[in-house]
Amino acid sequence: MTGQEPPKNPHGDDGPNPPDTGMGMTAVAYLLSGMLVWGGIGWLVDHWVGTRGIFAGLGAVLGMAGGVYLIVRRLGA
Amino acid sequence: MAVQSMVLADVPFPPSVEDFYLPSILPWGEHDNYWFTKITALVWLSAALIIIFFLVAYRKPQLVPSKRQWLAESLYGFVRNNIAIEMIGPAGVRFAPYLTTLFTFILLNNFWGIVPLIQISPNSHIAFPAFLAVISYVMFIWVGIRHHGFVKYFKNSLIPPAPWFILPLLIPIEFFSNFLVRPFSLAVRLFANMFAGHMLLLVFTLGGFAMLNANAWFLPFSIVSWAMTIALTFLEFLVICLQAYVFTVLTASYVQGALADEH
Known part of the structure; x- marks a missing residue:
């Protein structure tokens, strides 16, 4: 197989990613990261202010929105 | 018969994390001493086997390859064409040697998990996947x-x-997902798969003994349990190859991401 030609028309550095470039993994990572990061920051704010979880909830939703936005910008189009 | 029942009475069930910490080889049989165990021996053995195999296979390369050379070339060619070039593009060729090493090392280390009488993978200890991820x-x-x-x-x-x-x-979010989640998920994915695989095989093997131990009439269930062990071993083979492939592909994909120009 070493003697084989490398695949024709491999995508270059500038081409689009091939369909299974771990994009699913990246998408899941963005979603989870969004929730965890901003949910976590919200949780800290809760501790700081003394509320019982409102900021953690808001943060998780906000982070999720950010994650979705990132998926669209980075992986879409 | 007496010996047999003694052996049966000794089966620890359910299996626990302790079962992953095998007694030391040097000094022989000592517990709580993890400097040189079966795990250590297997990792060194894998490294030695891979080095020797590729050295021997490529010592006198021939135009019409011998079987060994063909196998080595297939492995390298597979990783080069189907992982490195496919994921990274033409620039991927210079990463092919590293990716091939990574792939064969993980594959062989995972494979110890289903070799009869060895049946534990070094990758079921998080230290090894973690270091590969690092x-x-x-x-x-x-x-x-x-x-x-x-x-x-x-x-x-x-x-x-x-x-x-x-x-x-x-x-x-970008920082968290690109620089914290990536290494963590690489390591944990491989570790958890190997850990769970070993645990599954343990549960079904020891479970058979435990049932037989509880009541001799449970023998048919024990036999089903052991048959499941064999079936799961084949499933494990699939997992082993898949996880080696996934680790290598994701590494290649991260390299591609690092080399990519503006998004």
């Missing part, structure tokens, strides 16, 4: 910095194309 992690960051320069690389990977007012929201 190597890949340092490599893709280093490659990115070499390719773009320090500032431009981090600008590329942390600042998405978005209006300025949402950037404060997005940059922490």
